[in-house]
Amino acid sequence: MVGQNASEQAVQRLAARLARLDEDGLDPRFYGVPAPELATADPARYRAETMRAAELALSDLLLGRVAALRGRVDLRRDAASVNYPAWVAELGSASDPVQVIDRAADLPPDARALKAELARYRAAAAAGGWPRITADTRRTLEPGSTDAERVPQLRARLAATDAAVTDLASPVYDTALVEAAKRFQADQGLEADGRVGSITWTALNIPIEAKVNQLRVALDMRRAQGPRPTERRIEVNIPFYRLHLLEGDRVLLDMAVIVGRRDRQTPMLNVRMTTVQFNPQWGVPERNAREDLLPRFQRNPAAMQAGGFRLYQRIEGETVEVDPSTVDFSAYNRNNFPYYIRQDAGDRNALGRIKFVMPNGDDIYMHDTPDRHLFTRGARAFSSGCIRLERPMELLSATLSGTSWDRTQVDRVLASRATRSAPLARSIPVRLHYSTVIVDGGRVTMRPDIYGLDAEYARALDRATGQRVASAEGGATRGTGSR
CATH class of the missing domain: 1.10.101.10 (PGBD-like superfamily/PGBD)
Known part of the structure; x- marks a missing residue:
């Protein structure tokens, strides 16, 4: 029998604690916490329902309520790092189960700081929030x-x-x-x-309610994260517009980045950087060609040619270059544009002088940019999905470590304007992730939910179906997808 060592008073304290799961970013209504009156009317049932609710809450507090979301490969869950069965056994045998729930609630990194901030925002919301x-x-x-x-x-x-x-x-x-x-x-x-x-x-x-949800999401995302990787790696936090080169917990490089705008979002990725390309040409994606470059060709085709842009067309199975001066661009629109566009390498190339290749199905990479002025902006969602780097030469030095390339050779190749690739001595893990809330030294910092992914996560948090615990004896059962 679960909770057999807990006194009636301890079970009542447990029920009262479960009724306050909103402190942990969870909705108490989803756990079937019995009404206080049942403690007198049917003590045995009250105990059983309270312990069952505690098991359900324990699962979400330790393993995270949202198991996964479509496209969110950046969400990290390592159930093995939690040892959930041991927690269930402790909950069932504890004389004061509240202590088990409290420890589980505070287990994720930064949990206490995030919960304090959540309480502050919830109090402000209860007082009326702020005017629109x-x-x-x-x-x-x-x-x-x-x-x-x-x-x-x-x-x-x-x-x-x-x-x-x-x-x-x-x-x-x-x-x-x-x-x-x-x-x-x-x-x-x-x-x-x-x-x-x-x-x-x-x-x-x-709205203040959106801030509350961001904090709830931040808490749930940190559950069952497992230990941080120890190898050298690159992490890009999309809503903070920052890239970090890390080794364990040590920050080797920190720089601003430009990410995809809301209508061309940078996808979340777990990939590996394999190659550096010098003086890259830009094979313009079809959407960019139709929506971005066609209007510029319509306004001034000569300027586009001067910028290194070339037109190509498939004729009888062959790709043939077309002279832009012979094209009536006014006859085309974004739904009707039969040309391919490529931009030559050079100072005006949209990719700048360096491209960092990390193979993936979305054709996302990191690169230099001639638009240096954009890094002075606070909100930097300007790209079509790829990551533009504030200080590409510093990342280049770090990534080419262990190869035969030195700065003299790099400068010589860049000056030649010839396109050339250099494989890395060892591929580097790259994680593009979406975290709108960070905690540094106990201080909570939030950024706007630029892609609406926190709002999507919050909706998954608030789905009442799909609990993942079978019983204290049977342990946890993980669902597939979000709940």
Whole structure:
């Protein structure tokens, strides 16, 4: 009999703890916690139902409620690292099962910091959250300007999270309010210039409920993660726009990256980098050719030629280059464009001078870029899916370690403008992942859910079906897919 060593009072404390599973980002309604009245009406049934609910909760607290999601190969679950059967046995024999549940809830990395932040946001939501800005947010609000509609709404919104904001009725975007806006922008990872444009307006209008869900997701993602890899590896956190070259827990390289925009999202990947290519040509993907480059050819085909872009067409089974000056580009649109486009290697090439190859079915790679100015932006979802690197030469030095390539040879090949490849001495694991919440030194930092993947994960968290525990005696059974 489960819970046989727990007193009636201990079982009641356990039921009360399970009723507070929202503290752990879980919905208590999914676990069948019995009503307190049942403890008096039918003590045996109350004990059995409480322990059954505890088993279900223990499974989700230790193994994660969401087993997997389509396309989320970045989610890491290592059930073996948890030793779930031992936890179930301890829960069944404990004189105070609450302690088992509490330890399980605090087991994931950063759990306590995340739960404290979750409690803070939940309290703010219960108090009414923050006001929504309903004024016209299409125009940028400049420091020093006066706006009788937008500035008071901005004041009210910032005052909800910044105690320094006062004088809520003033229509002047004065120095004190500009500084508050800068603090908000910095906290969101945006350019802290005090200019409130569309990106900042959007961040201001993120509902507090979305922030709560991001924290719930962050907690669940950390469950059953297992030990971190010890080998040298590359990790790219998409919503933070950062690349880290790691060895164990040691950060060898940290740089900004540009990732895919929302309509051309960078996919989550677990792959291996195998090759570096110098002076790459760009074989333009069909979608980029139709949607991005065709309008530019229509505006100025001569400029496109000067930029190294070439047109090709399949004629009788052969690929033939076509002179752009002979093409009437106005006759084509994104649904009707029979040409292929390639860009020659060079300073103006969209891939820059270096391409890092990591074979995958999505044709995603990392590369240099001539658009260096974009790295000064806070939100950097500008690409068509590939990863643009802030400091490609530093990554190059790290990846070519152990090969015969030195900087002199690299410079010589780059100067030649000839396309050439160099295999790595040892392939490097690359993980493209999506984590909108990080904890560093106990401080929780959040970034916007740019692809809506946290919202999708939260919906999976809140599905009531598919519990994965059979019984205390039988142990855990893992489902397939999310619940």
